[in-house]
Amino acid sequence: RMQNLALDLVAYAQGVPFFHAGSEILRSKSLDRDSYDSGDWFNALDWTYRDNNWGHGLPLKDKNGSNWELMAQLLANPALQPSPEDMQFTLAHFETALQIRRSSPLFRLRTAGQVIRQVTFLNTGPQQIPGLIVMHLEDDPQARLDPEYDHIFVLFNAGPEEAVFSLPAASAMESLTLHPLLAAGPDPRARQAAFDPETQTFRIPGRTTAVFVHANRAAVFSPPLNENERCPTVTAAMAEPYRPPRGWGWLVGGALLLGALIVWHSRRK
Known part of the structure; x- marks a missing residue:
């Protein structure tokens, strides 16, 4: 596990x-x-x-x-x-x-700015629960990436016992459900992970990762970049024209000259 x-x-x-x-x-x-x-x-x-x-x-x-x-x-x-x-x-x-x-482009954000704005970690500070990581992925309401989910919570419980974590008031959610692929997945223990909307509390079995999702009810959807659109880092890297390394011109010219001399010498024979 x-x-x-x-x-x-x-x-x-x-x-x-x-x-x-x-x-x-x-x-x-x-x-x-x-x-x-x-x-x-x-x-x-x-x-x-x-x-x-x-x-x-x-x-x-x-x-x-x-x-x-x-x-x-x-x-x-x-x-x-x-x-x-x-x-x-x-x-x-x-x-x-x-x-x-x-299943979600929120796991594959394309820029550092998106990661900084849309990925946060809860269960931090001196009162944190040892061995538990709580990650929150949030879609941008002004430029939506995910047509299905606008919030995803991933909880990694490395401890041997069940972890109980309550969302802070600022992160309260009306409802969260276990990701359908996890709910139908091969791990019966992961299927026991639960969220109680009344108490805003997660219960995660020991040594288990649980993924919870919140349905996206927004009408506006901006699809993620397609394969024909370059990643910003690639575009920036290709902004200047390619320049071959110095010295290659002399090397190629020397090889051509040597070949010509060999042909000339063979014909003289």
Whole structure:
């Protein structure tokens, strides 16, 4: 569940998400902290979901030797070996998270200004609940991006027990529902997450990510940028004409001259 929550932190973040290959099927590398030179014995990915390379031996000494004693105990513990069902559950969870991310452009804001204005974090300050992140995504009423939702709340509960969080008065919502993809998803514990509009309170099971949405009732909708419209950062980067690196002209000219000399010399023979 902690692996799934870690994947969620990336899946629901702004920007381009980067996932390490195999993290969606509990890839382990037998605890190798740097498997660049470890070969397939530690790096292989099993697409039959029968083995995640746990307990294949101690990883290379170079980067891992100082932790071999601890690693040996962990790698020999059969309780830490995930089952094929565990691997397939994580894969299904990962696919659901990607579908939820794709369901709203609010997860994919295009500029820094949009992120600053439309992404806020609650549960902050000295009275915050430890282990709980509460993220609020809000559509811009003057330039709407999402035709379905104008508010999205994502709550990451890394603690082992249920977390109870009440919205402050300034963020009060008349209603919030669990995202339909999550409500129909593979995780029964996530389906237990709830929001009470009377008390403005969320209840999130332990080690669970929950996504709540508020329906967009606005009539005006501005669609997100299509594929033919460039991202502002790309447009700015291409504002000046391309200039090839210095020295390439001499190199190309020299190559042509050398070729001409070779042809001339061969004809003289």
